[in-house]
Structure formats: structure tokens, C-alpha cells
Amino acid sequence: MAKQVVPEGARRRRRPTQGGTVLSEEHFVRAALRVLREHGSTGLTARRLGTALGADPSTLYRYFAGMDDLTRAIGDELMGRALDGWEATGDWRVDLRALGLAIHASYLAHPQAAVLTASRVSGRPREIAVDETVLGILRGTGLADPEAVRTYHAFIDQSLAFAALDAGSLALTDQARAEDEAMWQSTYARLPAASHPHIAATAGHLARRMPHSAYPAVLEMLLEHTAARLEHPRERPSAASSPAEPGASFTRRR
Amino acid sequence: MAKQVVPEGARRRRRPTQGGTVLSEEHFVRAALRVLREHGSTGLTARRLGTALGADPSTLYRYFAGMDDLTRAIGDELMGRALDGWEATGDWRVDLRALGLAIHASYLAHPQAAVLTASRVSGRPREIAVDETVLGILRGTGLADPEAVRTYHAFIDQSLAFAALDAGSLALTDQARAEDEAMWQSTYARLPAASHPHIAATAGHLARRMPHSAYPAVLEMLLEHTAARLEHPRERPSAASSPAEPGASFTRRR
DNA sequence: GGGTTAAGGTCAATGGCGTTGGCATAAGGC
DNA sequence: GCCTTATGCCAACGCCATTGACCTTAACCC
Numbered sequence: 001m002a003k004q005v006v007p008e009g010a011r012r013r014r015r016p017t018q019g020g021t022v023l024s025e026e027h028f029v030r031a032a033l034r035v036l037r038e039h040g041s042t043g044l045t046a047r048r049l050g051t052a053l054g055a056d057p058s059t060l061y062r063y064f065a066g067m068d069d070l071t072r073a074i075g076d077e078l079m080g081r082a083l084d085g086w087e088a089t090g091d092w093r094v095d096l097r098a099l100g101l102a103i104h105a106s107y108l109a110h111p112q113a114a115v116l117t118a119s120r121v122s123g124r125p126r127e128i129a130v131d132e133t134v135l136g137i138l139r140g141t142g143l144a145d146p147e148a149v150r151t152y153h154a155f156i157d158q159s160l161a162f163a164a165l166d167a168g169s170l171a172l173t174d175q176a177r178a179e180d181e182a183m184w185q186s187t188y189a190r191l192p193a194a195s196h197p198h199i200a201a202t203a204g205h206l207a208r209r210m211p212h213s214a215y216p217a218v219l220e221m222l223l224e225h226t227a228a229r230l231e232h233p234r235e236r237p238s239a240a241s242s243p244a245e246p247g248a249s250f251t252r253r254r
Numbered sequence: 255m256a257k258q259v260v261p262e263g264a265r266r267r268r269r270p271t272q273g274g275t276v277l278s279e280e281h282f283v284r285a286a287l288r289v290l291r292e293h294g295s296t297g298l299t300a301r302r303l304g305t306a307l308g309a310d311p312s313t314l315y316r317y318f319a320g321m322d323d324l325t326r327a328i329g330d331e332l333m334g335r336a337l338d339g340w341e342a343t344g345d346w347r348v349d350l351r352a353l354g355l356a357i358h359a360s361y362l363a364h365p366q367a368a369v370l371t372a373s374r375v376s377g378r379p380r381e382i383a384v385d386e387t388v389l390g391i392l393r394g395t396g397l398a399d400p401e402a403v404r405t406y407h408a409f410i411d412q413s414l415a416f417a418a419l420d421a422g423s424l425a426l427t428d429q430a431r432a433e434d435e436a437m438w439q440s441t442y443a444r445l446p447a448a449s450h451p452h453i454a455a456t457a458g459h460l461a462r463r464m465p466h467s468a469y470p471a472v473l474e475m476l477l478e479h480t481a482a483r484l485e486h487p488r489e490r491p492s493a494a495s496s497p498a499e500p501g502a503s504f505t506r507r508r
Numbered sequence: 509g510g511g512t513t514a515a516g517g518t519c520a521a522t523g524g525c526g527t528t529g530g531c532a533t534a535a536g537g538c
Numbered sequence: 539g540c541c542t543t544a545t546g547c548c549a550a551c552g553c554c555a556t557t558g559a560c561c562t563t564a565a566c567c568c
């Protein structure tokens with residue numbers, strides 16, 4: 001049993017749980033975000049989800065094919081919230097910057113959920129909507145399609161990759177964070193200048209800079225690079241398109 | 255019991271397991287890489303590790319504080335291998351490019367292990383060695399310390415973030431990969447031009463570009479940006495240093 | 509509004525997991 | 539060759555995801 005999952009649109013009978021609530025995919029996703037925030041990125045379990053919803057853990061399987069399926073739904077929710085909190089102005093650079101920061105912020109608003117989902121492609125509607133939007137902005141600049149696609153690729157992967165990385169730091173439990181910071185104090189800050197001259201010389205700058213995300217900086221690099229391509233389409237061939245570029249040929253499945 | 259872990263350097267008595275092998279941290283890390291490759295990024299368990307080493311699962315706790323501690327050791331191993339396969343030429347741009355690609359390649363050589371470790375800071379010696387090396391290259395260009403640290407930050411986070419993201423695609427099991435590709439076919443490729451004109455118009459380019467990593471392209475952007483800063487230190491203030499830059503202020507713990 | 513049907517909630521069970529306390533034993537210092 | 543203790547092994551605990559069987563009741567038809 002419990003093998004067939006009825007898609008959300010086709011649901012009709014809504015039977016309340018023992019606790020009295022009427023379930024839905026939406027309920028599960030929202031409960032999952034709460035559980036994740038409370039119990040950490042590894043603390044999302046069917047049992048806890050059941051408790052949070054006042055339902056039996058196995059009820060999950062009436063709505064999702066498994067924990068993995070639920071995970072993808074959570075990712076799509078975060079992506080959708082990013083797009084909801086964004087509006088087009090018509091200026092490609094402003095729009096792309098705002099959208100990138102919105103994606104990054106949306107994931108970081110739920111760090112534990114972000115860790116779980118940011119490196120996965122859901123293929124769900126709200127993720128596709130973001131892809132369509134980014135491609136639209138880039139093609140609207142007048143970039144040729146191959147160039148627009150290359151830039152889209154760099155933009156979306158960079159946004160998700162940094163969302164995942166930065167979320168990892170925020171998602172640490174208090175205890176793990178204490179250990180992390182203790183490690184920083186006990187190792188990096190104490191390295192002798194003799195063996196590690198460069199770290200020792202910049203320890204102050206490192207301590208100030210490292211607790212922040214590098215995403216805004218690299219996003220600006222991408223925008224600058226794209227702007228330069230628009231101004232001088234031929235003079236500065238894109239790094240991504242240079243056939244001499246090393247290491248570009250290995251395959252990623254996605 | 256099993257609470258005190260003797261550090262590797264202090265070990266003296268080496269008692270063989272029932273299988274006859276003599277254990278060490280190194281043995282555990284290598285066995286973990288094998289288990290991960292064979293059973294996927296979620297397939298690393300104490301029991302399997304025991305089987306792989308011909309030892310009891312609980313033996314792990316004589317060498318590591320827990321699975322988490324082992325995970326950090328695995329990450330440090332990957333970082334160390336990256337540095338081992340790299341040599342300085344004295345040309346900062348060549349060296350930084352080679353080191354970035356070496357880190358990326360080292361993680362992608364063990365995708366399942368990379369998924370587990372790439373977004374974590376180990377604080378172990380070989381990771382610190384990479385940090386020292388990168389800072390040395392950048393300070394050697396003549397960049398001022400704050401600028402060198404900013405660039406180091408962007409470089410190392412970008413490298414790790416893309417390592418994690420790209421590894422995620424490579425680490426999928428055959429079945430999960432089949433599902434992923436089926437999804438690509440069943441959704442993106444079939445989106446009607448009416449609702450998703452930009453995806454529809456670029457479907458061919460997307461299919462060609464997306465299976466590759468965007469890391470080499472964004473690495474070139476960073477190198478280009480840094481070169482421009484060296485040529486015109488005042489004319490083009492770094493995006494990362496611009497006080498007007500939006501969204502740069504939220505905190506990451508690291 | 510009564511009958512039928514199956515969606516969807518619950519229960520119990522399975523086999524896996526990390527981790528720990530107690531115990532046995534062999535390595536190494538003397 | 540004795541003593542200490544590091545280190546390996548065993549059994550057990552309380553979690554976990556997932557499933558098959560059961561049962562309740564909402565929704566639809568007339």
C-alpha cells in the first residue's frame with residue numbers, strides 16, 4: 001500500500017486526522033520548515049513531522065513518495081518565495097542583481113532547509129519560473145542566445161552554490177557553532193608567523209571578512225562581466241566561450 | 255567508554271583486528287572513500303566501514319569522535335590531494351587558476367565524499383595549507399591586504415561552493431540520475447513556447463550547456479576582475495569593497 | 509438521504525542506523 | 539615476565555524510514 005500518491009490537484013476527500021487538522025502538501029512543507037528550523041538540517045524525520053501535524057508518521061506517504069520527494073517540494077517552496085519577493089524594473093542589471101539576492105536571501109531565511117535542498121534540482125513549477133525569468137532578462141539585453149545561456153548557467157549555479165555554502169554556516173546547531181568558533185580561535189588565530197606568514201599577517205582582516213558571505217561580491221563580478229560583454233561584444237571574448245580555457249570540458253549531469 | 259580518542263601522533267600500541275589488519279586514521283579515511291564511491295553519499299555507515307576494514311563498527315570511536323569527525327577528516331584528505339597535485343610557477347594568474355581547478359577536480363574525483371564535506375570547514379592542517387597558499391599568491395601580486403583577503407574569500411568560497419554543487423550531480427545513484435534525466439525530458443524540453451518562450455527558444459543551447467560545470471567560467475571572471483584591479487587600482491573600486499553594494503552585510507558564521 | 513467506494517488516516521512490524529558500556533586481550537615499558 | 543592500558547569486540551539501546559493491513563468516513567450517485 002501507500003505506493004500511489006495522489007497529486008495535489010486531484011485530491012477530493014479531505015479526512016481530518018485524530019488531531020482534527022485537515023492535511024495537504026502545503027501543510028507538510030510548512031511543518032517541515034518548522035521542524036527543520038527547530039531540529040537542524042538532519043532533524044527532519046517522518047516521526048517528528050507526524051508529531052508536528054498531529055498525525056501518524058506514515059501519513060506522509062499519502063502525499064509524497066518519500067522523504068526525498070518532500071525535500072524537493074521544500075526546495076521549490078524556497079525558490080517560489082524568492083520569486084514572490086521580486087519585481088521587474090526593466091533595467092537588466094538591477095533586476096538580475098535583485099533576483100540573485102532574493103534567491104540567496106530566500107534560502108538563507110531557512111538555512112537548515114537550504115542545506116538540504118540547495119544543491120538539488122526539483123524540476124517543479126516554481127523553479128522553472130525562475131529559470132524562465134532569468135533567461136528572459138538576459139535575452140532582453142540583446143545578448144545572443146549562446147551567450148545568454150552561458151550567463152544564465154553561471155548565474156543560477158553561482159546563486160544556488162553560494163546559497164548552499166552560506167546556509168551551511170548558518171545551519172549549525174549552537175553546539176556545532178561553538179565548536180567551529182573555538183576551532184577558529186584555537187587554530188587559525190594562533191598560527192605562528194614562521195610557518196604561516198600570510199595567515200598571520202592578515203589574521204585581523206580574515207576575522208573581519210570571513211563571517212560574511214562572498215556572494216554579493218561574486219554576483220557583482222558576473223554583472224560587470226556581462227556589462228563588458230554588452231559594450232564590447234567582439235573585443236573581449238567571454239572566458240566561458242574561449243576554446244583554450246582549461247578544464248571546461250568535464251561533464252556534470254544535470 | 256569510547257569517549258577518549260587518542261590523537262594519531264600519540265598512538266603506540268597497534269593491535270590487529272580479527273581480520274589481521276592494523277588500523278589507523280588513514281585506513282578509515284581511505285575505506286570511507288571506497289564505501290562512499292560504492293554506496294553513495296548517504297551510504298557511509300559505521301557498520302559498512304567496519305565490514306570494509308574487517309573490524310567491529312564501534313572501533314571507529316577509538317579513532318574519531320563520531321561520524322562527523324570522520325567526515326571532516328575526509329574533507330581534509332580531499333583538500334590535501336588538491337594541493338599535492340599542484341605546483342607553483344610564479345605567475346599568479348596561472349597559479350591561482352591551476353589551484354582552483356585542482357581543488358574542484360580533487361573534490362569531483364570523489365563526488366560522494368565531496369557532497370558530504372565540501373560545505374564544511376575542517377580546520378585541519380591540509381586545509382590551512384591551502385588557505386596559506388592562496389593568500390601567499392594574492393599578496394605576492396602586490397594587492398593590499400584588505401583587497402587580497404577579499405579576493406581570497408571569494409576564491410575559496412567559490413571553489414568549494416561549486417565543488418559541492420557539481421559533485422551533487424555526479425554523486426547521484428544510477429537510479430536517481432535516470433529520474434533526473436527523465437525529468438529534464440519530461441518537463442523542460444516539453445514546455446510550450448506560449449507559457450515559457452525563453453526556455454523554449456533556447457532549449458537546444460540549454461541541453462548542450464547545462465551538463466557541464468560553470469566553475470571554469472566564473473573562475474575566469476574572478477581572475478579577470480583581479481587583473482583589472484591590479485592594472486587600475488583606483489579607477490575601478492572593487493565591487494566587494496563598494497559601500498553602496500546591496501545585501502553585503504548579513505552575517506555568515508565561519 | 510441511503511448505499512457504495514476508495515481516499516486517506518492509523519497501527520504494528522521490519523530491518524537498518526549511530527552510539528555506548530562492559531569486557532577481553534595483547535602491546536610495550538619496565 | 540609482569541603490569542598497565544590502549545584498543546579491539548560484543549550486546550544492547552533508542553532512534554530512523556518505510557510498508558502492508560486494517561478501518562473510518564467523505565464524496566459521489568441515485
